[in-house]
Amino acid sequence: MADRDLNLRELLPLYALGALEEPERREIEAELERDPSLEAELARWVAQVEALAETVPPVVPSETVRARLLAALPPRAASEGARSWMGWAAAAVLALIAGWLAWGNAGLRSELETRLSERDAEAIRAVRLASELADTRARLERLVLAHEIVAAPGARGVRLAGLAGLPGAAAQTYVDPGSRRAVFYASRLPPAPEERTYQLWFIADGKPVSAGVFEVGPEGEATLLVEDVAPMDSIQAWAVTVEPEGGVPQPTGEMVLKG
Amino acid sequence: MDAETAQDIRLLTRAAGGDRTAFADLFERHASLVLGVLVSLVRDRAAAEELLQDTFLQAWNEAERYRAVRGTPRGWLVMMARSRAIDLLRSQGARMKREVAVGSELLGDGTVGPVGTGEIEADERRRAVLAALQGLPVEQRQCIELAFYAGLSHRQVADRLEQPLGTVKSRILLGMRRLKEALAP
Numbered sequence: 001m002a003d004r005d006l007n008l009r010e011l012l013p014l015y016a017l018g019a020l021e022e023p024e025r026r027e028i029e030a031e032l033e034r035d036p037s038l039e040a041e042l043a044r045w046v047a048q049v050e051a052l053a054e055t056v057p058p059v060v061p062s063e064t065v066r067a068r069l070l071a072a073l074p075p076r077a078a079s080e081g082a083r084s085w086m087g088w089a090a091a092a093v094l095a096l097i098a099g100w101l102a103w104g105n106a107g108l109r110s111e112l113e114t115r116l117s118e119r120d121a122e123a124i125r126a127v128r129l130a131s132e133l134a135d136t137r138a139r140l141e142r143l144v145l146a147h148e149i150v151a152a153p154g155a156r157g158v159r160l161a162g163l164a165g166l167p168g169a170a171a172q173t174y175v176d177p178g179s180r181r182a183v184f185y186a187s188r189l190p191p192a193p194e195e196r197t198y199q200l201w202f203i204a205d206g207k208p209v210s211a212g213v214f215e216v217g218p219e220g221e222a223t224l225l226v227e228d229v230a231p232m233d234s235i236q237a238w239a240v241t242v243e244p245e246g247g248v249p250q251p252t253g254e255m256v257l258k259g
Numbered sequence: 260m261d262a263e264t265a266q267d268i269r270l271l272t273r274a275a276g277g278d279r280t281a282f283a284d285l286f287e288r289h290a291s292l293v294l295g296v297l298v299s300l301v302r303d304r305a306a307a308e309e310l311l312q313d314t315f316l317q318a319w320n321e322a323e324r325y326r327a328v329r330g331t332p333r334g335w336l337v338m339m340a341r342s343r344a345i346d347l348l349r350s351q352g353a354r355m356k357r358e359v360a361v362g363s364e365l366l367g368d369g370t371v372g373p374v375g376t377g378e379i380e381a382d383e384r385r386r387a388v389l390a391a392l393q394g395l396p397v398e399q400r401q402c403i404e405l406a407f408y409a410g411l412s413h414r415q416v417a418d419r420l421e422q423p424l425g426t427v428k429s430r431i432l433l434g435m436r437r438l439k440e441a442l443a444p
Contacts, residue, residue, distance in 0.1 A: 011428075013431060014406075014428065016338070018345045018410060019411070019412050019413045019416070021412045032329075039326065040328055042329055042330070045435060045439075046331075047331070047439075048439055050331065050334040050337055051384075051391075052403075053296050054292070055392070056295045058295040059295045061291065061311055062308070065312060066283075066286060072316060074319075075277070136272055140268065140269055144265060147328070150327075
């Protein structure tokens, strides 16, 4: 396994250059999904390919290409949903207003109806945008922070392997000793059982300390940012257990990942 | 992380949420670089523009799946574009045409150089990368240049240079390592 691992790592620069053929290319892609520690290493080779790309003369695309591309972008399912929800809500508000106005002065009805519906549609739109903005900001902050931790000088990675319960799962933590923050990436995790959650721990000076609970995404992936981790030298191990929803102060459930 | 990468991640994140203006900004920032890479590989402006459109369409569709740990958004775009161009070259037999074109540009020492380097304004970064390439042992540089500029697989490089496959693999690996060291900040 160690030999195979070494070979795969040595193939990463060839993969980044596009110099691999099948089946090696597919094997690397599968391994990248399985072992998050390879991803950070790949990033270093991608940076070299990016540097080589800068030696090629840039070519400005025609305005037609840009326009054709922007016109061809399919709508996002989520924003379509939001739009139809907004349309429905606005229609409901309008119906209420129209009903109420039926009792009022016919001469003012039209103008008032327009103003009120505009105001309500704007209010609904503002609420939706604020919520989208908050989600986007939170996601962006997580991405930037994760990148800073992985790229920090002296950052150290620890690989966690799936135990008997989840042999296919894998994970990696990176600790930035300067800021004492860590980022945890996992892949190939099944959803936690009903009313249960995954909880990450680090073992410092022989004692487990909770690093937080996390959700698993639709493709079995998970990310968790951890603040205030113990000094790197005092951490002996990282582990993931399955615990009651909300997490527990000390591990009680089955350990599924360890490293 | 540098400010440009942070801005790219910001734009990509907004694009993942459905923001077309942010995506158009991302296109403005990187389309010329990506199209340059594509034109240098497929040697056909119309085919390269098709690939450019496909690459950015893929970026829009997969923006949600972008992971900063695998590289910068710019590197991600370059990788996607190269992968598409290389697939095209390998699947459509465009290789023959390409080989002829590349063959006519062989440098004195038998390597393939970046296209028209002299015609473009060489900025500091480009000069540094070219100097790092020039600093590699010639056999390592040949292998990297054939893989990068001509889109050849390691097997095709081995055939071209009449060298064993294992030799070509290790030359690429050693060359890329040296390049990384030379370009380290």
